[in-house]
Amino acid sequence: MTGNALLERRLDELYAIGAEPDGGGGAYRPLYGSAWAAAGERVERWMKDAGLETRRDAVGNLWGRIEGTGKSIVTGSHIDTVRHGGRLDGALGIVAGLSAVEALLKANGKPKRPLEVVAICEEEGSRFKTSFWGSHAITGTIDTVDPEIAAAMRELGLDPAKVASAARDDIDTFVELHIEQGAVLESSGTPLAIVSAIVGTAHLEVTVTGRSDHAGTTPMDLRLDALAGAAAMVQAVESIAKSLGRPAVATVGKLEVEPDQINVVPGKVVFIADLRHPDLAGRRALEERVRSLCGTIASERGLGLDIRMLQERPPVPMHSDVRALLARAATDCGVQAAELVSGAGHDAQILAARMKVGMLFVPSIGGRSHCPDEATNPRDLELGTRVLAKALELMAY
């Protein structure tokens, strides 16, 4: 079996573990669940077959290691999924990392530096009120363990009191292959990208207050229609991001109308604007323009306006050394990789606090992700794995 066929077969095997029983399709491997445990056992067997020494840390991150000198070079991804998750998100980074290490061991023998593959226990936040659980443990940034998570850990024989022991200060670089989860690479015909940064996010909750009036008896010129005002703001959020251009994105995904009755002019609308940009100045410019334009619209229409920051996460740049190294690895493999910002969050943004981090993206067909449609051309998967292997070789040998 060629390396590529093995990669595809292993992805199929993982995808079959936790297959959703209902009509929605896809797989679901929530943290500490039975599908999650079964997938970990399968990966551990593959690691052992490849000659890696395996261990589980205190939160259940699975590590496979080839010994060497100095700080570790690590690759991998998360093993958990969202509900109705796809075949590649997370799984690809683990399976491709293992394939890359196997290929290096076969071609070059033992590395100079320790070389590790990790199956991170959780990233998606699809079971408990947490996310980046595995990478927070690796960076030693878990302060308290939620009782519900602690109970689930104990069922699997993991001791919640020991989470601090999962922290690592002996990792030099973490590099991850992931699917893009968007359609930028596919639409530009590019097979591979080096991530430059993971975007910063701001969630602004916007409350627009007008006056509930009878939809029949209130002439248009005597209304204070909260929804008509909010609609203008939704339009503004979209056009601000469009006018700033890529990589700025702004989305109103959640919107509620009060009283939400057919024959009543809406008195109140609450919506949330999700604003993302890879650099802090850009993210702030986006926020400032949204605040300003919403203010103008509200005052022109005599509406009340309240804007509250629900959540704010700074952008995280990928390490310049790792980006340069990934670019060199791509060139060595005969491909010109694009540079791309990640609009979604990844473990690398947490791990960046304690180590050098970098990421490779392969195209997502139709931009689909977090659903059974999630797919990437096998040629692209093979190329991504080859560039990952080359990068690991450049760092560990």
Place this chain on the structure above:
Amino acid sequence: MTGNALLERRLDELYAIGAEPDGGGGAYRPLYGSAWAAAGERVERWMKDAGLETRRDAVGNLWGRIEGTGKSIVTGSHIDTVRHGGRLDGALGIVAGLSAVEALLKANGKPKRPLEVVAICEEEGSRFKTSFWGSHAITGTIDTVDPEIAAAMRELGLDPAKVASAARDDIDTFVELHIEQGAVLESSGTPLAIVSAIVGTAHLEVTVTGRSDHAGTTPMDLRLDALAGAAAMVQAVESIAKSLGRPAVATVGKLEVEPDQINVVPGKVVFIADLRHPDLAGRRALEERVRSLCGTIASERGLGLDIRMLQERPPVPMHSDVRALLARAATDCGVQAAELVSGAGHDAQILAARMKVGMLFVPSIGGRSHCPDEATNPRDLELGTRVLAKALELMAY
């Protein structure tokens, strides 16, 4: 006690019957409930005190009559309320009608034609899945009685099998004094209006279909955002009605987003556009422009669009003879009444099928209605009652 003081006191008395116990305030007198029955008994006592002969028809409409020759001249309104209803909606038409008839009897003695005051049992549809129950009975247009309504009728000794007996073919004219429930009269400083027509209504359900995408990984130019499209349509609905000018109104009061998640580009939005105009051509022009502009927006954005008519009610003009008579009555009382379209529905639109109908509106302070804030300047109530009495005099004496 002057006629005006009596009018105000009777309005207070009715408002106290069915006072809502909870924090929202206002009164609630749902059809066939105990507050509804108590209010009816109070009105019947007033009718008898005024020398009217009273009777209840098969659905519980309460009639107070002074005998005469030929077809009846009738005034009145509905006695039921919405939840947290105000002091004037419905109640005013009954109390003012009774005051007017009392004043006429005192000043002029017995009328030539039969003169009647009616407390219509139900108009609001706030208890059962019906509305205009009383006026449908009067026009003989009730085909079947819902079992839930029938049970409530039997509890009060009303026989559901006899609803057909409530039909009247001996009414010449029905005229009603009502509050405007909007702010047109107040904002133009006009104390009285003659209703020219009750608007036609169309409820269009608009379904906008885009594609759910990750809010972080999908660049603005690769999105099919159903909410951004729907927001443009909401804006269009508003600006079409504004550009057509009074009396056209168009409202999006109800809107739902799917999947309604902060970090997901909306894949689907369903909203309902409530379109009203007093003439059919105007209502259709409104609908046509909304359909056309929504179509343009959807196709420009590559969104799916489905528009479905949920409900369509034709406009009902008030009878030209009654409008002319009301204008004359107003002039006789020294006031120049405005002409106004009713944006809300009223019993007159049902009764129009079997008799001549007309309505007078007095201003609503701040346009407030269907809430405890519902109020009208006592001067305006007195004027409205005086013009109503003059109109009844012109018709019945």
